[in-house]
Amino acid sequence: xxxxxxxxxxxxxxQGSPHARTxxxxxxxxxRGSPHARTxxxxxxxxxQGSPxxxxSQIIIEVLVPLTQSGTQQPIMLAIS
Amino acid sequence: MSLIFxxxxxxxxxxxxxxxxxxxxxxxxxxxxxxxxxxxxxxPSPNGSNFLVxxxxxxxxxxxxxxxxxxxxAPGFSGWIGPAFYDGTSVQVDVRxxxxxxxxxxxxxxxxxxxxxxxxxxxxxxxxEFKAKIDxxxxxxxxxxxxxxxxxxxxNTSATGTSFANVFQLHQxxxxxxxQYYDDFYLLDSSGALDNDYLGDCAVQQTYAIADGGTNNWAxxxxxxxxxxxxxxxxxxxxxxxxxxxxxxxxxxxxxxxxAPTWATTGGTTTTDNHVTWTVRGSGLNPGAANWMAxxxxxxxxxxxxxxxxxxxxxxxYQFGTISSPGGNPHGxxxxxxxxxDDAGTRSIRLLAKSGVTTVDNGADLPLTQNSYxxxxxxxxxxxxxSAQWTAAGINAARFGEKEVA
Numbered sequence: 001x002x003x004x005x006x007x008x009x010x011x012x013x014x015q016g017s018p019h020a021r022t023x024x025x026x027x028x029x030x031x032r033g034s035p036h037a038r039t040x041x042x043x044x045x046x047x048x049q050g051s052p053x054x055x056x057s058q059i060i061i062e063v064l065v066p067l068t069q070s071g072t073q074q075p076i077m078l079a080i081s
Numbered sequence: 082m083s084l085i086f087x088x089x090x091x092x093x094x095x096x097x098x099x100x101x102x103x104x105x106x107x108x109x110x111x112x113x114x115x116x117x118x119x120x121x122x123x124x125p126s127p128n129g130s131n132f133l134v135x136x137x138x139x140x141x142x143x144x145x146x147x148x149x150x151x152x153x154x155a156p157g158f159s160g161w162i163g164p165a166f167y168d169g170t171s172v173q174v175d176v177r178x179x180x181x182x183x184x185x186x187x188x189x190x191x192x193x194x195x196x197x198x199x200x201x202x203x204x205x206x207x208x209x210e211f212k213a214k215i216d217x218x219x220x221x222x223x224x225x226x227x228x229x230x231x232x233x234x235x236x237n238t239s240a241t242g243t244s245f246a247n248v249f250q251l252h253q254x255x256x257x258x259x260x261q262y263y264d265d266f267y268l269l270d271s272s273g274a275l276d277n278d279y280l281g282d283c284a285v286q287q288t289y290a291i292a293d294g295g296t297n298n299w300a301x302x303x304x305x306x307x308x309x310x311x312x313x314x315x316x317x318x319x320x321x322x323x324x325x326x327x328x329x330x331x332x333x334x335x336x337x338x339x340x341a342p343t344w345a346t347t348g349g350t351t352t353t354d355n356h357v358t359w360t361v362r363g364s365g366l367n368p369g370a371a372n373w374m375a376x377x378x379x380x381x382x383x384x385x386x387x388x389x390x391x392x393x394x395x396x397x398x399y400q401f402g403t404i405s406s407p408g409g410n411p412h413g414x415x416x417x418x419x420x421x422x423d424d425a426g427t428r429s430i431r432l433l434a435k436s437g438v439t440t441v442d443n444g445a446d447l448p449l450t451q452n453s454y455x456x457x458x459x460x461x462x463x464x465x466x467x468s469a470q471w472t473a474a475g476i477n478a479a480r481f482g483e484k485e486v487a
Contacts, residue, residue, distance in 0.1 A: 050425030051424055054389065055420060059419070059482065061415065063288070065406040
């Protein structure tokens with residue numbers, strides 16, 4: 001009786017030959033710009049020596065004078081204790 | 082130098098709080114409070130917390146005397162403080178009033194002496210003098226009214242333990258007994274040869290410049306008339322004729338008119354300008370402008386009329402109105418200038434008294450503040466020409482003013 005072989009599986013390892021696929025290419029490069037300088041405001045501050053004027057708006061004199069001991073002096077009375 | 086200050090309240094704007102020389106809480110300058118001159122100080126009823134405060138120098142350890150005239154000090158609530166000497170913010174000694182009208186001295190509330198006298202009529206002017214030496218062991222304190230000793234104390238007069246006072250405070254002495262009126266203050270200490278003890282009843286006379294005083298190096302600056310402008314009493318302008326006009330009365334909103342008035346041109350005559358009445362300074366027809374006019378307005382008007390200078394050594398002197406002293410020789414002259422500077426940088430003045438050919442100043446530079454007028458004060462106790470106590474004639478012949486020094 002002949003031997004029967006119902007299935008033969010032959011497996012082998014082969015070297016693939018994949019296609020390299022590139023869906024997007026981005027090229028970036030650094031270039032030297034040529035900007036415009038822009039100045040919106042220039043403020044110059046400096047410290048200067050002031051030249052003040054003295055100002056006198058009013059000047060008065062007051063004199064302390066003794067008053068005579070006249071009848072306007074009020075008498076003093078003893079307190080009731 | 083013994084006199085520290087005198088105060089008559091005449092030159093302040095009416096109803097103001099005298100802030101150029103005092104720190105105040107309640108009360109105001111008032112014509113109704115005058116004993117001498119135009120104005121005095123009013124403590125209104127019934128607020129009993131009113132007071133006046135003033136620094137009196139750096140830790141004065143001398144015997145000090147404060148004199149003042151007062152009326153309407155009726156008995157009432159007991160214990161309210163009148164004049165007081167302070168160490169900073171702490172009372173050393175003060176004078177108070179009992180419910181039955183006697184005066185007593187306390188060391189910050191501890192009773193040291195109480196009078197057996199009362200004031201006969203508190204509703205008329207009486208002259209009080211409070212004398213004190215602050216010391217923990219050898220202090221003294223005494224009160225006089227109209228020259229009569231009310232009460233005295235010797236011993237510990239120092240509540241803080243120090244031997245000095247550097248602040249003077251005058252409280253409203255009582256409350257709910259009507260308005261109280263004060264005038265003619267003096268404060269002195271015992272440091273000098275003159276005016277170093279009780280002076281008795283005194284008055285403070287004030288006078289303004291009435292003419293240039295022989296040397297007038299300073300320039301003068303005037304404001305011009307402006308339409309629809311609120312105008313303070315005393316404000317001065319230079320009118321279109323070259324005359325100086327002073328606001329001597331205001332009504333309603335105190336505003337000038339919409340167009341310049343036709344100015345009066347004779348000294349002393351007036352022009353009505355809406356709600357402002359202007360008076361021509363000087364005398365005669367078209368008196369023009371002079372330095373003395375710029376500094377003699379009724380109430381200081383700051384930049385509106387002033388004299389200016391920026392050259393060290395420049396002097397401005399003025400002749401002042403006549404004073405009289407029938408009770409004896411004056412105790413001293415106090416010169417007060419309202420001054421500032423108009424830019425950054427150093428600028429100082431000194432105040433001057435010239436008598437005969439001798440000119441003296443207050444002895445120290447008075448640095449000015451930029452765009453902020455302040456009152457600067459100097460006291461001259463003796464006549465520079467005689468080195469003796471002033472006479473009324475000596476004061477009337479003297480010149481006073483200011484010098485730009487730096």
